[in-house]
Every structure is written in C-alpha cells, then in structure tokens.
Amino acid sequence: MLQVTFIKAHKEDIIARLAKRNIDATQMINDAIAFDEDRKALQTSLDNTKAESNALSKEIGNLFKSGETQKANLLKEKTTQLKDTIKNFEQELKDKVDALDELLYKIPNVPNPIVPAGNTDEDNEETFKEGDIPKLHDNALPHWELAKQYNIIDFELGNKITGAGFPVYIGKGARLQRALIAYFLDKNTAAGYTEYQVPHLVNEASGFGTGQLPDKEGQMYHVTADNLYLIPTAEVPATNIFRDTLLNESDLPITITGYTPCFRREAGSYGAHVRGLNRLHQFDKVEILRVEHPDNSYQALDSMVNHVKSILQDLKLPYRILRLCGGDLGFTSALTYDFEVFSTAQDRWLEVSSVSNFETFQANRLKLRFKNSDGKNELCHTLNGSALALPRILAGILENYQTEDGIKIPDVLVPYTGFEMIS
Structure with missing residues (x-):
C-alpha cells in the first residue's frame, strides 16, 4: 500500500509510472489526496472540540467548588452538546479513514523506473x-x-x-x-x-x-x-x-x-x-x-x-x-x-x-x-x-x-x- 505522504510528494511521477501498468491512476491519486485532506480537517475539528470540552469540564469543576451551581449546570448542558458533536466527528473520521484505506488498497505498487512499458x-x-x-x-x-x-x-x-x-x-x-x-x-x-x-x-x-x-x-x-x-x-x-x-x-x-x-x-x-x-x-x-x-x-x-x-x-x-x-x-x-x-x-x-x-x-x-x-x-x-x-x-x-x-x-x-x- 502506498503512503499518502509519498503520493503527495510524488504525485505526477506516480501517475506516470503507474501508466506503465496501463492504468490511468489520475482519479485514484487525486481522490486519495482529497480524502486525506478531509481526514486531516476532521481530525483538527475533533481535536479542537475535545479541547473545548475538556476546558469546559475544568471550568465546571471550578464553578462547583466556588458555589456557582447555576452557571455550572448551564455549562454542563453545553458539554453534553459537545459530546454529541465529538461522537459525530469520530464517526465521520472513521468513515473517512476507512474510505481512504479502501482506496489505497486498490492502488497497485509503483513500478521501478527500469520496468519496461508493455501490455503482456x-x-x-x-x-x-x-x-x-x-x-x-x-x-x-x-x-x-x-x-x-x-x-x-x-x-x-x-x-x-x-x-x-x-x-x-x-x-x-x-x-x-x-x-x-x-x-x-x-x-x-x-x-x-x-x-x-x-x-x-x-x-x-x-x-x-x-x-x-x-x-x-x-x-x-x-x-x-x-x-x-x-x-x-x-x-x-x-x-x-x-x-x-x-x-x-x-x-x-x-x-x-x-x-x-x-x-x-x-x-x-x-x-x-x-x-x-x-x-x-x-x-x-x-x-x-x-x-x-x-x-x-x-x-x-x-x-x-x-x-x-x-x-x-x-x-x-x-x-x-x-x-x-x-x-x-x-x-x-x-x-x-x-x-x-x-x-x-x-x-x-x-x-x-x-x-x-x-x-x-x-x-x-x-x-x-x-x-x-x-x-x-x-x-x-x-x-x-x-x-x-x-x-x-x-x-x-x-x-x-x-x-x-x-x-x-x-x-x-x-x-x-x-x-x-x-x-
């Protein structure tokens, strides 16, 4: 399986070398790069939401300690919403990773430059x-x-x-x-x-x-x-x-x-x-x-x-x-x-x-x-x-x-x- 980092760094060369296999891999390679960009964006959103949820949890703890129960309960409602958001992001991320892996499994290895072109x-x-x-x-x-x-x-x-x-x-x-x-x-x-x-x-x-x-x-x-x-x-x-x-x-x-x-x-x-x-x-x-x-x-x-x-x-x-x-x-x-x-x-x-x-x-x-x-x-x-x-x-x-x-x-x-x- 090709690495996405390798695909990004050598996109045109990979497409040209896979052509020796009589494969036009342009769409697959572009899709792999796009899927990975989507994956990274989802991972960033997930990490940011988790960080926000953790910060709120800490703030809620401090509010309870200081006796500000009403404010704490209001923030707890927001953390519940954030947990749902986190769950949705995790599922979207899993689906995107699975789709990327499924695509990468279908891309054959890149021929060495000395491999001759040919059909049979x-x-x-x-x-x-x-x-x-x-x-x-x-x-x-x-x-x-x-x-x-x-x-x-x-x-x-x-x-x-x-x-x-x-x-x-x-x-x-x-x-x-x-x-x-x-x-x-x-x-x-x-x-x-x-x-x-x-x-x-x-x-x-x-x-x-x-x-x-x-x-x-x-x-x-x-x-x-x-x-x-x-x-x-x-x-x-x-x-x-x-x-x-x-x-x-x-x-x-x-x-x-x-x-x-x-x-x-x-x-x-x-x-x-x-x-x-x-x-x-x-x-x-x-x-x-x-x-x-x-x-x-x-x-x-x-x-x-x-x-x-x-x-x-x-x-x-x-x-x-x-x-x-x-x-x-x-x-x-x-x-x-x-x-x-x-x-x-x-x-x-x-x-x-x-x-x-x-x-x-x-x-x-x-x-x-x-x-x-x-x-x-x-x-x-x-x-x-x-x-x-x-x-x-x-x-x-x-x-x-x-x-x-x-x-x-x-x-x-x-x-x-x-x-x-x-x-």
Whole structure:
C-alpha cells in the first residue's frame, strides 16, 4: 500500500509510472489526496472540540467548588452538546479513514523506473540466457507421457481423489519430488537463509498484509467456516511473521526460506500449455524471503537473482531471465524477474521462479518498520522469490533428461534420490 505522504510528494511521477501498468491512476491519486485532506480537517475539528470540552469540564469543576451551581449546570448542558458533536466527528473520521484505506488498497505498487512499458508477457525483456538446449532422441515425449510410461505421476488418480490439478506422485516420482525440496532447502540454508516451517492456512489480516487480499481473493481457496485461506505461496505466512513489528536497524537483513504446498484456484484453462504439471491447483514450492534496509534492497534483489541462477546451473537446465513489463507485473511488485526453463519436449519456455522487490508496499500494509540510526521509525523493504517452484522444474528435468533408456537424474540430486535413473 502506498503512503499518502509519498503520493503527495510524488504525485505526477506516480501517475506516470503507474501508466506503465496501463492504468490511468489520475482519479485514484487525486481522490486519495482529497480524502486525506478531509481526514486531516476532521481530525483538527475533533481535536479542537475535545479541547473545548475538556476546558469546559475544568471550568465546571471550578464553578462547583466556588458555589456557582447555576452557571455550572448551564455549562454542563453545553458539554453534553459537545459530546454529541465529538461522537459525530469520530464517526465521520472513521468513515473517512476507512474510505481512504479502501482506496489505497486498490492502488497497485509503483513500478521501478527500469520496468519496461508493455501490455503482456510478450513485452517482457530478456536480460540473461544460459545453458545448452539438449538434442533429444526421435521418440522423445512430453512429461505427462513420461509420467504415465514410468508410473511416477498419476494425473487421473488425482482427478478421481480431488479433481483436475491435483496430481499423485508415485515411487521414484515421489522420491524425486522430495529430493528437490530437500536440495532447495539445503542450498538456501547454505546461502544464509534460516529455514522456517509455517502454517498452510492464514487469516484475513495476513492476506491483506502481503497484498493477496483484496486483489486475489478469487484465486485463493477460502475455508468459510473459519474465515481462513489456504496459502498461495509461503510468502504470505512467512512475511506475516513480521506484521505489526518494529525492528532494530541491526536486525536487518532478515533472510528466510521455507517449503510449503501451495494452493491456487486460478487454473482452469485448457490445452497443452496447461497440461500435466504446467499448471496445478496444488503444488510444492520452496521460497526465499528477505526483509531489508531500503538502502540495500536492490543489491539484495540482485543477490536473490544470482542465487536462483546458481540452482539452475547446478541442475544443468537451460534457462533465461525476464524483466517483467508493467502490464505483466504483479499488483504488489515494484520490480520482478521471472526465470524460465526451456522444455525441449514441449518446445517452449516454462516459468519456474519469480523474484520480486516490493519496496515499502507490503511493509506499509504490514506495519513492518525498523528504528533507523536517527531514532526514527522507517518502513522496511520486503523481497521474495521462488527457489524453486517444483512442478515445472520437475517437468523440465523429466523432458530434458530423458534418454531412450529412461530418465537420467541430475548429478546434484543423486545423493538425495539414491538412484541415477528412472527406467
């Protein structure tokens, strides 16, 4: 959520930068400023009325002490009227604050100046590419066919148990899945991230804190009886660890990693591009998260990008990095880099990670601050990234490592799987 002080100080720049998202934010920004001016005027009126009421109460006390009962009772009538006025001002102020907050919740984060303009993912900028695309044998198959051939993932069984988008991993498929999770966590903790195990359901306040609510409630599974939400990513519970928290500057940076299953309702389209593991309702992901000093957050973002690169290098998968354009940028992000792995059998790129800097956008919603060297409270910057999401990584491994004799396991994973081939 943007701060009103920031909006007032950078009004024209914010409108211009939000235009990169293909949004004309002029009316929203003007309304936010007007609501805040009304709020301040109401607060002043409320404070003045309270001061007047307090002064009269003191005067009434003195009049009673001096025996001037008639004058005191006349003033008591006025204080009764002032109390009603105060009550009305308090309600008007609450309504105005609620209206301002509701408006601010609808304004997306301001893109970093280096975010390219654009409408769709076709306008994203490729910033890096690495790895050789393997040449497969003539009978190479997409991962959903490999899964059936080697009995390692059963999509139909998952559909029977729950519905489409809930696969069942079997035997070496389940072992490979577990190996990837363990490897990612070990890689992240070796890089200095502290491992957390977090809840898989969150309350409404947590959803608002990281920006899933009210923007993405239709994409989250809602447990209505308890008003809880299944998490779409570990980012939500892990970041909310620090909701309503005042840190010391010396506490920064805070670095966290965690594995969770993730639940998303948005899957629903059809075709080969969402077949198999390409898009699921439930999937596993290992996340990395940082809480940073504002001066250091973009250096931290580069560090996270390099860390994810190192994982894909270890897996020896061909990949590329994209800087997302304004039209493809997430609601809460100021700058996002997507990682895509090339699926040779499908002849297409598959997104496997997004690494984002939210600057103060989430921290303002979370009330996540630190006390700076001047003793003043300042909003932190939050960042997060997938390191990594498993379904498309698994798809990339199955397809790119397939041979006529079976599927070879990447060398870095063999100590975790205990086998070198799926055959």
